[in-house]
Amino acid sequence: MKLLLFPSYRSTDFEVHRNWLAITHSLPISQWYYDTTSEWTLDYPPFFAYFEKILSIPALLVDPAIIDLQNSNYSAWSAVVYQRTTVILTELVLGIALLRFVRGTENISVQRIISASLFFHPGFLIVDHIHFQYNGFMFGILLWSIYQIRQGNKLAGGFFFAVLLNFKHIYMYLAPAYFIYLLRSHCMSPTGELLPARFISLANTVIVVCVVSLGPFILMGQLPQLLSRLFPFTRGLNHAYWAPNVWALFTAADRVLLRYVKGSGINVVINESGISSTSRGLVGDTVFAILPDIKPAHTFLITILFQSIFLAKLWKTPTYKSFLASLTLCGYTSFMFGWHVHEKAVLLILVPLSLLATSSHAYCRTFVIASVAGVYSLFPLLFTPAEAFVKLSYALLWGFFTLLPLNNHTYEFPASLPWVILDMFEKTYLGGFLLLHAVLTLLPLLSRSFESLTFLPLMLTSIYCAIGLVWAFLRLSAIYLTQE
Incomplete structure (x- = not known):
């Protein structure tokens, strides 16, 4: 199926990564983070640059034009096939890690569902195999790290996470949970005494990884330039469309208040530059x-x-389950409140949350709400008609084979009337996605006549998905903080 998707829509990220292949192959390492031949400059950490360098070697054999730095927007069939194939092959890192998770678990059949749900996740299909990125590969490294921790190999878990940070710095969102957990459970005794040998071994492991990654650029005096590429704080609060988080609701509230103030005639100071900015x-x-x-x-x-707040709970209960929940909530918090959050960052929530789905019905219901809202929030990334059927049918099939079995496995009937009402509201919200999709299908027809409606489908998607994701965040926070 992924092979059949080769001709499908691809975003500018396809050209971004092709250009990075050209940069790392054509230029000496000293120029990688200075090159501005294309607007798609290299802005990932060094390990990903080395990764692109390795991928550029076979690219030279497939088609030398792929790694021509001056060959902007090159999209010959050879380039499409090669780059999409690298996504499929590198995603095997994820597949092998998920197979490992099945071994040694108490309920193998349920773990198989979770592992399969992650390998066939609609987020990876949409973002990697159509839109174009390498999230499956990098989340594979994350899951290798989590697997090592589950097996008690905490030093190896720290090593893999340090490697991951030097592939893509967005995983810094998860770093606080790793730091607290490894410090508390690996470097300290149960009575709270520091174990110097373990602390030094962990610190040396992280330092060695960082030296291999950053060392050449530090020696060349390029660390400030590298950091300026990795952290461009000049970008705005919201990304290209509002990522479904707290700021999406905040932005929507500003639009509602603006209309109310204008309609009611209330004497309120209006920032004129904000009238068009947020819409x-x-x-x-x-x-x-x-x-x-x-x-x-x-x-x-x-x-x-x-x-x-979550890290304080993790410090008190440094168990594997507590680590998973805190890890998920650290990523979730960054998604909810971070600056210039990309909608694709929702995978930082959905992947680790999947591993908690069978812990209880409360966790599973939270996983279902977050998954439905999170996956649907990725739909606008594929806005061309050719992919409409693929993304919808694939997501429905994934939900049928994943969410329903997991929900049935953990289901508990609500114990009191308030829980019955809450259960009803949550099911109503999930059912509302059918109505939302119907509305979004009709809106493009109206937007042809009313230019002011052009942004409305994106806004509705963002707001409705934000409601679910914010609720799931509050739900997960309450579950983690109140349960042992």
Whole structure:
């Protein structure tokens, strides 16, 4: 099926990665993070640059034009086949890790469902095999790290995570959970005494990985330039369309308040520059018309505050299950409150949350809500008609073979009337996606006549998915903080 998707839509990320192949193959390492031949400059950590360098070697044999730095927007069939094939092959890192998870588990049949659900996850199909990225490969490294920790090999778990950080720095969102868990469970005794030998071995492991990755650039005095590529804080609060998080609801609230203020005639100071800023969905500064503007420092402080609450619980109960929940919530908090969050970052929530799905019905229901909202939030990435049937039918099949069996395995009938009402509201919300999809199918027909409706489908998708993801975040937080 993935082979059949080769001719499907591909985003600018396809050209981004082709250009990175050309940069790492054509230029000396000293110029990798300085090159501006294309607007798609290299902005991933060094391990990913080395990864692209390795992939560029077979590319030279397949078609030398692929790695021609001056050959912008090259999309010959040879390039398409080669780059899409590398995604399929490198994703085997994920597949092998998921097979490992099946071994040694108490309920092998259920773990097989979870492993299969991750390997065939709609998020990976949409983002990697159509839109084009290498998330399956990198989440494979993350799962190798988690698997090693589950097996008690915490030093190996720390090693794999350090490697992962040097592939893609977005995984820094998960780093606080790793730091607290490894420090508390590996470097300290049960009575709280520091174990120097273990601490030094863990520190040396991380240092060695970072030296291999960053060492050449430090020696060349290029660390400031590298960091400026990795952390471009000049971008706005919202990404190309509002990622379904707290800021999507905040932005929507600003639009509602603006209309109310204009209609009611209330004397409120309106920021004129914010009238168009938050409705276009473009990359850049997000300015609000009524509500106060949000700065990077605000998002950082809120994220740290929420993460600290979960990390305090992890410090008190440094178990594997507690680590998984805290890890998920660290990624979730960053997605909910982070600056310039990409919609694709929802995978940072959905992947580790999958491993918690069978812990209880409460975890499973949270997983179902987050999965439905999270997967649907990725649909706008594929906006061409040819992929409409693929993304919808694939997601429905995945849900039928994954969400239903897991829900049936863990289901508990609500014990009281408030829980019955809550259960009803959650099921109503999930059913609402059918109505949402019907509305979104009809809106493009209207937008041809009304230009003001162009952004409405994206806004509706973002807001409705944000409601589910925010609720799932609150749900998961309450479950983790109240359960042993």
